[in-house]
Amino acid sequence: MKPRDAQLLDTIERLTTLRGYPPTMREIAVEMKVSLTRIAQLMAIAVKAGRVAALPKTARTCRVIRNAAAN
Numbered sequence: 001m002k003p004r005d006a007q008l009l010d011t012i013e014r015l016t017t018l019r020g021y022p023p024t025m026r027e028i029a030v031e032m033k034v035s036l037t038r039i040a041q042l043m044a045i046a047v048k049a050g051r052v053a054a055l056p057k058t059a060r061t062c063r064v065i066r067n068a069a070a071n
Helices: 003-019 025-030 036-048
Strands: none
Touching: 003 025, 003 036, 025 036
């Protein structure tokens, strides 16, 4: 897993724990200091790899999937 991929997962988990609900892609972008477009790319990669579950075009639905195969 690349550093940005790991940072994405950590950011989603941290913000979810802190707030009690999942962050939006914009909130993740602000937190990681990258563009919203880059977050969309990273999210697509993470969803395809099975590391993140998210409903398309729906806010606050992302969650990290932790299992032995994804690590």
